[in-house]
Amino acid sequence: MDPDVLRKAKLRALHLLEYMDRTEKGLRQKLEQSGYPTEVVDEAIRYVKSYGYIDDKRYADNYLRTRSNGKGRRRLFQELYQKGIPSALVQEAWEELCVEQEPDEKASIGEMIEKKVGGQTVFSRREYQRLTNYLARRGFSWGDISAVYQDMGIEMDIE
Numbered sequence: 001m002d003p004d005v006l007r008k009a010k011l012r013a014l015h016l017l018e019y020m021d022r023t024e025k026g027l028r029q030k031l032e033q034s035g036y037p038t039e040v041v042d043e044a045i046r047y048v049k050s051y052g053y054i055d056d057k058r059y060a061d062n063y064l065r066t067r068s069n070g071k072g073r074r075r076l077f078q079e080l081y082q083k084g085i086p087s088a089l090v091q092e093a094w095e096e097l098c099v100e101q102e103p104d105e106k107a108s109i110g111e112m113i114e115k116k117v118g119g120q121t122v123f124s125r126r127e128y129q130r131l132t133n134y135l136a137r138r139g140f141s142w143g144d145i146s147a148v149y150q151d152m153g154i155e156m157d158i159e
Contacts, residue, residue, distance in 0.1 A: 001039055009036045009044040017053050021062065024054055025084025056085045060093035068103045070112065075139020109140055109148040121153045128156040 009031060016022065016030050024045060031041045048054050060080055067076060073094065080090045097103060112135065117123075123131065135145050149155070 001037075001043070005036065006040050006043055009034075009040045010047050012036075013044045013048050014053070017048060021059055022054060023056050023059050023083045023085055024049075027054055057089050057093065059083075060085050060089050061096065064093050064097045065101075068097065068101070070108060070138065072105055072108075072135075072139030072141065072144075073103075074141070075137075078139070105140055105144050106148050106151075109135055109144055110152065112138070113148065113152065113154070122155055122157050124157050128154075 012034055013027060013031060016027060022030070027048070028041055028045060031044060032038070036044070045054070063080060063083075064076055067079075077087075077090055077094070081087065113131070116131065116134070132142075132145060136142065
């Protein structure tokens, strides 16, 4: 392993982390895209980890804390899995968030509906499906969506 290449990879890793927190997987991808060999990338990641500059648990905590409003649990989990964070860490971070903030997905759904359609409560089949699909894509469960519909008196026009 060339010490000069390793030094450059470490500096690149530090530069990448300077402005944005990253997951280990994300940093690895960026370094590999820069053309560094796998063993150099591994050593650079060990280096930044030794100083605590990358920590997937901290990343998951911050991600959930800042993005939990307006997205459902399923969507947040999926996004973190795609970023390479193990499911055990994501679950642990979610449980900690629930202890601190108690995220209320039903309240988020209600706010999103109000923002999207205002006070309208009767929808055509197409509008109802579009609203439901929108909320489902945001990661909310059908059970929660349905409960909020019932609470808000939202119904589909059968005509």
